[in-house]
Amino acid sequence: MILIPFIMGLQNLTFGQMQTLQLDPLYMHFDNGRELPAEESFIVHAPVKQNTAMVKMQISNREFDRNILYENIWIRKDDETMQNAILPNYLVLRSGSNYNIRFLYYNKIQEAERRQIREMLETTAQTFLQTNIQRRGNRYNFQNSPARIYSSLNTILSEGMQNYEIRPGTSEPRFSGIVENMLRTLARYRITDDEGYTSPFDALLRQVSNEINMFSNSYEFVIEDVVTIMNYPTERKTSALAINVGYGGIYDSGNFSDLSYFSAPYVGIDLPLGNQVFAGNFWGNTSIAAGVYLSKFENTGSRVVSGPIIDLPIFASLNYRTFRFLKLQAGATLLEEQDLINDNKSLFVRPFIGLSIEFNIWLGRNR
16 A cells, blocks of 8 residues: 555656656747757657647657657546646667657547448458459469468558557557468368358458458557657767776785785776766776876885886776776786886886776866
């Protein structure tokens, strides 16, 4: 009893955190030309008439008949007087991209129209069968194979009903396997002239008619209007420069009993391996970095360990974010050892591990 209100409250809280956009179907834009939110979910309010029973929202990055990335449907409840269809979008849109958005408005099918649909489909299907299956002597001559004719019957059904919709969640109507088996049987059948005989072709026509009658009752909505917005832009997210500030230890020599190492604070620039929104948590939290240690190290009294070029140790690492701002780093450090007496220098590489805090410097004004 307590769980249901709790879940409903969570849903309302989620909707409350999502941005809402108002569709203007006349000017083909949202919120006076506002760009679509990128990398987050949002809700579209689409204005509807009182007789609008269903609205379907589709999002694509190509032609709609080639690829639909996302689809959501709003259905008016009985006696509901809402003036806007509420259509949440949970597809994560990419920043600085263009998308095509289509809104299909449907009315309820009236019984008179349903009868017209049934008559149209019956006439088309029977004409097709009579054209492709004709009697020749004591056999039926097929213009195409039974499988091809069966497939064409389903094509007639889908094309004839392309402006109509069944209730969401139910499977698309297709002619049954009974029709397919009757076609195969008819192709092998030898005709007799016995009185009172019912031809298998007439039985096929009746079966097709019965199934069409059943199909016509499955469709509930007829399309009223279509609003298509092409190449609508998403907002361009400002990029960030990630700076890591941390403390690390560099292995020098020895084992656990006589371990020698250097330690110092460091700073580096971080490059993520993936956008967490699209690549998932693992790749979104993984990155590579390069930077410098902020101090030199004394190896012995006469030897100083620093780095080449900038006279500081240089590192490269693979990082993983363990908490929101905390990163674990492991990599290699390029070091330069200088003998202060002989002024000899030598380069060498040592592994290191470190723990750092990440700071983002936003490159732009939108943040």
